[in-house]
Amino acid sequence: MSKKRIVDIAEELVMPVIRENNFELVDIEYVKEGKDRFLRVYIDHKDGITLDDCQKVSEYLSDRLDEVDPIEESYYLEVSSPGLDRPLKKDEDFERFKGRMVEVYLYQAVEGKKVMEGELLGLIDNHVAIKVNGHEIFELSRDKVAKVKLAVIME
Template structure:
């Protein structure tokens, strides 16, 4: 049996809580920064997440995490909005943000570049497709380190 990652376990716990409040679970990350561990849960809703929304979800998730205790080490729990320039990870993100300007960062250079910016065409046949200068550019998911929205003010 494959051991589940902490992020997957927490996502299973968080999803019903987040959905009950009509929010979207955007991402869960469990990372070490310095000597401390952080469990970060990112939530969103149309119109944006408020501090009160984060507090409600944080309290409910905290209670269940205390009860189930799936994480051995101590950590800080943070529930927040993913921000305007949120990374696109789920298939639904690529549908939701079609037509918007995105930045694609790849692990290894392609034609001497590691960063590409263009209009998100979508996720087509498992490939991330963006339009740059009137031509579509495709990226295999395995070669992509990050896709995020570009916000220009």
């Protein structure tokens, strides 16, 4: 079964517990690392995520996955918060985090850089808009952007 299909099934199975607890489903990924496979579910909540929250979602999803059994090979299920460097995936993320510092990873360099850091201005016509160095504005086509995540600022 394709990775996308596994992710879609996992999303469908996990949504009842996500809705019931007013969590946000940030992302789901099914990846191979070395010889192991991982189904990772990232959840968030306006008040933050606790270990108990992760355990609740993990147990619920594990039971549903056992019933449906969509994954043929062995894998590890991990449920966690997205962390301080949360990825921005959905259109709503780009609106919610406007004004925050982000790191934008590009498939191909723009002005010699494959990673740009700047203030998120939002999405404009399916382009990620950021202000770099306080003045230079870049509008980067989403199909040229590998990932966008919140920057972790150390003070």
